Amino acid sequence: MSDIWDFFQHLFNPRWIFFYFGNTALFILLAIVFAETGFFIGxxxxxxxxxxxxxxxxxxxxxxxxxxxxxxIILIVSIVAILGNMQGYWIGYKSGNLLYKKKDTLLFKKKHFIIAKLFYNKYKTTALIMSRFLPILRTFSPIVAGAIRVDFKKFMIYNIIGAISWASPIMLAGHYLDKSFPELKNHLEWIIFMIVLMTTFPVFLKLRIIKKKKVLI
Known part of the structure; x- marks a missing residue:
């Protein structure tokens, strides 16, 4: 049991994934990219x-x-990200109505689904591109798209654009920054912390706004 717990703790340390898995690190990367948008628990x-x-x-x-x-490598990651969104769309299409009634669990919070729906209602299909850069919304936006029966062809256009525009710049940034500043690896924890902070802050801000609205109501 402790070994499983240690694994999940290390899972949040990307550097550990590439050092520990070595030759199979790419497959772990692809599995995480797919699961993050392919399943609401991701x-x-x-x-x-x-x-x-x-x-x-x-x-x-x-x-x-x-x-x-x-x-x-970037192309493969983008394709897997596209497939993950397609899986999320299918989940929403098949069980969208049930998700509104589903009670909160350890791995499912209805408020995340509602926030994604509000975000989608505001930005329409372009939300599929924007949400790629926002944790939580990245997971639930394709599910919402499926739940509200967005035209699949239109969904796929924004899905493809979103996946490529998400994977390419982030991976290229890491790739070329490392070439320019080889010592970057020595400060990776701080860089990851800043990335997590910048991407999660807008989501938490939205959560607080919605919570305040509920209190006022």
């Missing part, structure tokens, strides 16, 4: 920081995957 997974770290360790990923160019 909202807690470290998507942004993991992609940035993947960029830093890009050369190792390429060497361990048939020496492919780095853009191929």
């Amino acid at each position: 909202f807690f997974l470290p998507g942004d920081s993991l992609l940035f770290t993947a960029g830093i360790f890009g050369e190792d990923l390429c060497k361990n995957f048939y020496n492919v160019p780095f853009f191929v």
Whole structure:
């Protein structure tokens, strides 16, 4: 039991994933990217920081995957992100009405679903692009799209644009910053902390606003 707990603790440390799994780190990366948007329980997974770290360790990923160019790694990650959103859409399409009635559990909070719906109502299908850069919303936006029966072709257009515009700049930023500043790896924990802080702050701010509105009502 303690080994499982240790694994989940380390899962939030992207650097550990690339050091510990070595040759199979890419597959762990892909599994996390897919689960983060493919299942509503994936909202807690470290998507942004993991992609940035993947960029830093890009050369190792390429060497361990048939020496492919780095853009191929980015393309694979983008495709998996697209597939994850498609899975999320399917979950929303099949069980959207049930999610409104579902009670809170350890891995499901109805408020996250409601926030994603409000976000989607405000920004429409472009929310699929914007939400890629926001934890929690990244997980629930495709589920909301499925639940409200967004046209699948329109969904796929924004899904593809969102996945590529999310994965590419974050991974490239890590990749080229590491080339310019090789000592970056020595301060990775602080960089990841800043990424998590910048991406989660807007979501927590939205949570507080909604909570205040409920109190006023």
